[in-house]
Amino acid sequence: MLIKKGAEANLYLESFTKVLHQAGKGKVVMKTRIPKRYRISELDIRLRESRTAQEAKLLSDAKRAGVLAPIVYEVDRRNMRIVMEFIEGKQVKLVLDKLRSAKRRELCRMIGRQIARLHRAGIIHGDLTTSNMIIRPDGRVYFVDFGLGGYDSSIEERGVDLHLLKRALQSTHFRIADQAYAEVLSGYREEFGEGAEEIIERAKDIESRGRYVSKEERAWR
Structure with a gap:
C-alpha cells in the first residue's frame, strides 16, 4: 500500500x-x-x-x-x-503545538540530544523537519528519512543541519518556534559537549548570510 x-x-x-x-x-x-x-x-x-x-x-x-x-x-x-x-506513532509535526509547555520542552531537548549524537558520529541528516521525526506512544522519538543525509564532520554542514531545523520550525510551528529551537539547542549542548557553541554560532552565521540549500540542490550532492 x-x-x-x-x-x-x-x-x-x-x-x-x-x-x-x-x-x-x-x-x-x-x-x-x-x-x-x-x-x-x-x-x-x-x-x-x-x-x-x-x-x-x-x-x-x-x-x-x-x-x-x-x-x-x-x-x-x-x-x-x-x-x-515500521515505526508506529505520530509525526512530531502533528503533536508539537498541542503539547503542554513542560512536555514540549522535554521533547525538544530530546530532539536536540539526538541531533548531537548524529553530529558527533559525523552524520548529517540533511532534512531535519518535524515531519521526519516520529513520536511513539511511549514518548520516544525516532528520526526517519535519511535520503538527503551524508557523512560530514565540518562545522559548516552541522550548522546547516541546525539552520534547516530552525527554518522548518518557523515555517510549521511559527507560534512556538523560538522556544522550541532554544530547547533543541539546550539538549544539543548537553549531549555534544565541547564544540557545540561553535556549531550553534555557525548556524546563526548561516542564517545571517542567507545561505539556504534547497532539497533539490542537496539531492544532487
Whole structure:
C-alpha cells in the first residue's frame, strides 16, 4: 500500500510476512527510489543505487550512535529499495503545538540530544523537519528519512543541519518556534559537549548570510 509519494522515493506499508519471511510479524516500510527521466539512464541508475546503499548505511550508523531510527531489514540495490522497520506513532509535526509547555520542552531537548549524537558520529541528516521525526506512544522519538543525509564532520554542514531545523520550525510551528529551537539547542549542548557553541554560532552565521540549500540542490550532492 502506497503511503507517501515523494520527489525522490515512494513509501509503501506492507506486512512483514509478505515482503520478508513467513515467520515474521507486524509491518514493514519499503522505500523505493524512483527513476528520473531527465537524467541520463546510466547516471540515474548509479545515483539511485548509491543513494539507496548510503541511506541504509546512515540508518544503521545512526542507530550505532545511539539515535533512534528504523531497523534496516533488507537493501535491494537492483530495485533501489530499502525494507525497514515500521515505526508506529505520530509525526512530531502533528503533536508539537498541542503539547503542554513542560512536555514540549522535554521533547525538544530530546530532539536536540539526538541531533548531537548524529553530529558527533559525523552524520548529517540533511532534512531535519518535524515531519521526519516520529513520536511513539511511549514518548520516544525516532528520526526517519535519511535520503538527503551524508557523512560530514565540518562545522559548516552541522550548522546547516541546525539552520534547516530552525527554518522548518518557523515555517510549521511559527507560534512556538523560538522556544522550541532554544530547547533543541539546550539538549544539543548537553549531549555534544565541547564544540557545540561553535556549531550553534555557525548556524546563526548561516542564517545571517542567507545561505539556504534547497532539497533539490542537496539531492544532487
